[in-house]
Amino acid sequence: MTDMQIRSDSVDVEQIMRQIRTRIREKRGVDYTEEEIKELARVKLEKFLDPTGVRSDLLAQFRRTNAEPDGNPNFNFENTTLFHSRYGIVRFIRRMLQPILKLFFNVNPLIDALHIQSDLNARGFRRDELQYELIHNLVLETTRLGIQVKNLKMQVDSMSGRLDFDERRARALEGVVQYRPGAVPPLQPTVSAPGRAVETEAQAAERRTRRRRRRGRRPGGGRDGMPQGSGDAGNGVETRGDADSPRVASEARPDSGGSAPAPTSNVE
Amino acid sequence: MRLAVAVQRYGADINGGAELHARYIAERLAPHASVEVVTTCARDYVTWRNELPPGVETVNGIPVRRFPVAHERDPLDFGRRSEHVFNHVHSTADELAWLKSEGPASRPMVDYLASAPFDFVFLFSYRYYHAYHAARRIPAKAILVPTAERDPAVGLGIFAPVFRSVRAIMYNSHEERAMIQAVASNADVPSVVVGVGSDVPTQADAQRFRRKFKIDRPFAIYVGRIDVNKGCKELFGFFRRYAATFPNGIDLVLLGSAIMQVPDHPRIHHLGFVSDADKFDAMAAADLLIMPSYFESLSMVALEAWGIGKPVLANGRCDVLKGQCIRSRAGLYYESYEEFAETLYSLESNGPLHQRLGRNGRDYFNAHYSWPVIERKYLDMLERLRREPATRTIEPLPGWMARRRKDLPAAADVLAGIPSGAVVGHAS
Numbered sequence: 001m002t003d004m005q006i007r008s009d010s011v012d013v014e015q016i017m018r019q020i021r022t023r024i025r026e027k028r029g030v031d032y033t034e035e036e037i038k039e040l041a042r043v044k045l046e047k048f049l050d051p052t053g054v055r056s057d058l059l060a061q062f063r064r065t066n067a068e069p070d071g072n073p074n075f076n077f078e079n080t081t082l083f084h085s086r087y088g089i090v091r092f093i094r095r096m097l098q099p100i101l102k103l104f105f106n107v108n109p110l111i112d113a114l115h116i117q118s119d120l121n122a123r124g125f126r127r128d129e130l131q132y133e134l135i136h137n138l139v140l141e142t143t144r145l146g147i148q149v150k151n152l153k154m155q156v157d158s159m160s161g162r163l164d165f166d167e168r169r170a171r172a173l174e175g176v177v178q179y180r181p182g183a184v185p186p187l188q189p190t191v192s193a194p195g196r197a198v199e200t201e202a203q204a205a206e207r208r209t210r211r212r213r214r215r216g217r218r219p220g221g222g223r224d225g226m227p228q229g230s231g232d233a234g235n236g237v238e239t240r241g242d243a244d245s246p247r248v249a250s251e252a253r254p255d256s257g258g259s260a261p262a263p264t265s266n267v268e
Numbered sequence: 269m270r271l272a273v274a275v276q277r278y279g280a281d282i283n284g285g286a287e288l289h290a291r292y293i294a295e296r297l298a299p300h301a302s303v304e305v306v307t308t309c310a311r312d313y314v315t316w317r318n319e320l321p322p323g324v325e326t327v328n329g330i331p332v333r334r335f336p337v338a339h340e341r342d343p344l345d346f347g348r349r350s351e352h353v354f355n356h357v358h359s360t361a362d363e364l365a366w367l368k369s370e371g372p373a374s375r376p377m378v379d380y381l382a383s384a385p386f387d388f389v390f391l392f393s394y395r396y397y398h399a400y401h402a403a404r405r406i407p408a409k410a411i412l413v414p415t416a417e418r419d420p421a422v423g424l425g426i427f428a429p430v431f432r433s434v435r436a437i438m439y440n441s442h443e444e445r446a447m448i449q450a451v452a453s454n455a456d457v458p459s460v461v462v463g464v465g466s467d468v469p470t471q472a473d474a475q476r477f478r479r480k481f482k483i484d485r486p487f488a489i490y491v492g493r494i495d496v497n498k499g500c501k502e503l504f505g506f507f508r509r510y511a512a513t514f515p516n517g518i519d520l521v522l523l524g525s526a527i528m529q530v531p532d533h534p535r536i537h538h539l540g541f542v543s544d545a546d547k548f549d550a551m552a553a554a555d556l557l558i559m560p561s562y563f564e565s566l567s568m569v570a571l572e573a574w575g576i577g578k579p580v581l582a583n584g585r586c587d588v589l590k591g592q593c594i595r596s597r598a599g600l601y602y603e604s605y606e607e608f609a610e611t612l613y614s615l616e617s618n619g620p621l622h623q624r625l626g627r628n629g630r631d632y633f634n635a636h637y638s639w640p641v642i643e644r645k646y647l648d649m650l651e652r653l654r655r656e657p658a659t660r661t662i663e664p665l666p667g668w669m670a671r672r673r674k675d676l677p678a679a680a681d682v683l684a685g686i687p688s689g690a691v692v693g694h695a696s
Contacts, residue, residue, distance in 0.1 A: 011597045011624045014692070017584075017607075020614070024606045157513040157609075 269301040275392040278307040286415040290392045305332040308372045316372035335377035354420040360671040363426045403430045408658035410434040417563040423682030428452040433662035440566035442691035443587040450686045465639040468575035472552035487519035489554035491569040494526035499560030506608045574629030591690030598629030
């Protein structure tokens with residue numbers, strides 16, 4: 001997250017926004033261009049279609065159905081089908097008149113077309129069922145993946161924020177140790193430290209008392225992921241003006257020096 | 269001096285942006301001139317249904333004359349006509365039919381404005397029936413307060429002659445002026461960027477708000493109608509992601525009536541419509557104000573937040589809000605989630621930045637939007653217009669045949685051709 005130093009009364013909002021955008025670019029790394037996004041969208045779905053995890057034989061069955069040369073027709077259109085009737089007299093009259101009818105038009109193409117159509121219908125029904133199942137599964141999987149991606153993205157965001165905070169806190173601590181006048185070297189473990197005298201029980205008790213006293217002077221508890229915790233750097237800067245003013249981040253940084261004024265109370 | 273303030277709706281309990289603006293201006297000008305408000309009987313801006321009685325009544329000491337609306341708005345018809353004139357080549361007749369469909373159509377109101385002996389008539393909201401027809405009838409008396417947003421209506425051909433012919437224009441922002449001057453080439457019309465003031469209390473009580481609404485965590489505030497058109501859907505999406513990133517970060521408090529569903533989230537608190545006192549107390553208690561709207565001609569709540577010393581986080585795709593943030597040096601803006609998170613985090617966590625922005629906001633409000641400044645700008649403009657003779661005449665409408673010729677470009681295309689972006693480099 002952005003860590004800006006405000007050193008003077010003149011705030012340039014555009015400059016702050018430029019800093020923020022630069023930082024976002026640095027964090028995000030490589031950006032997809034519009035053309036690249038369009039190219040990705042044009043890639044055919046088949047390249048990614050994998051039956052694993054959807055249904056083991058779904059894709060094979062789908063392809064087999066497509067490759068079937070002949071299917072069983074649901075109706076068989078013969079020459080007589082159009083003239084069929086369950087009443088004998090009607091069948092007889094139609095058969096008698098059939099030659100006359102054929103003088104007017106050719107019935108055979110019609111019968112062929114209906115025959116083929118029936119075949120296509122039967123295939124279509126079977127394919128529809130498979131397609132429905134395929135799409136249904138894909139939708140489920142896509143939804144599940146979408147949710148997973150969202151969750152992962154949130155986790156990454158969260159981790160990123162916390163890492164950012166930790167880095168900043170570490171820098172602040174390093175800065176305090178490095179720059180504080182008359183700073184003592186960092187505390188080392190008291191046990192099994194070669195070349196260093198083991199402190200007495202009284203010294204340890206005194207150190208604990210001092211630490212408790214320092215902790216007692218600190219205002220409020222820190223918030224996870226919030227830079228308020230940077231007050232732990234021990235530079236004595238208050239992290240919050242009052243209950244309604246925001247947390248202080250940059251003030252806790254030792255490199256902000258004395259130019260950054262301490263926060264004051266808000267209007268209320 | 270006799271002044272009229274003509275606005276589509278008016279009332280002490282009507283809090284729409286332009287309507288409230290009109291009421292404030294009428295009440296502030298009343299001590300300096302004889303002011304009469306001329307409006308309709310409508311209360312609802314969607315239907316324009318006649319709900320208030322016609323005739324004269326007094327609201328906060330100002331005489332208000334109401335006229336009935338001829339017909340309610342048919343949303344389907346209006347939507348169809350809007351789609352046509354905004355997105356297709358069309359005719360002047362189509363635009364006039366669109367204007368009538370939008371309403372509130374009240375011919376008696378326009379007749380009254382034209383016939384009554386007013387010295388000047390303030391016409392609020394250029395896109396409504398009363399403002400367009402009154403400006404055409406009495407251009408020499410008409411002072412337009414356009415309250416124009418960057419939406420396709422500004423690209424309709426019927427409005428450009430009005431922008432060129434009224435006596436003066438009181439703009440809300442530099443961006444609004446740049447947009448209208450680009451579309452109408454009316455730089456020679458007397459104008460001033462004035463906006464509107466607000467009665468910001470000097471002592472708002474943050475603790476009272478926290479006690480009353482039992483909110484003890486730090487929070488950002490949104491004030492206004494909770495509506496998709498105000499950018500609230502995007503705000504909720506962004507804030508939920510932000511909340512997931514910072515589990516103990518700032519909360520979001522919403523004030524205003526909701527016409528979309530507010531997410532059920534432990535860190536989003538919807539308090540509904542509250543009184544002005546509670547609103548200002550809430551602003552005082554808040555860390556910052558968020559303005560997610562894409563379209564604003566002037567955000568009064570942003571000005572109020574600045575007046576109370578709080579920084580604003582605005583949607584950077586709204587030129588006006590972005591421009592105000594830059595000019596005031598009192599707010600940040602975002603155009604994506606990443607920017608939203610970074611800017612909100614900065615305002616939440618960076619105390620010195622927060623305080624500088626808040627202080628700048630208060631200075632900006634006092635310098636440009638306090639009532640004495642606003643009143644002075646209005647009175648100076650009236651004085652100037654009284655001295656200068658009216659010289660412009662309005663261009664006549666095309667003839668019957670020409671009016672029906674489909675030769676006007678889609679309004680959205682016109683708008684797309686207008687330069688956009690924040691206007692920087694102005695002190696006021």
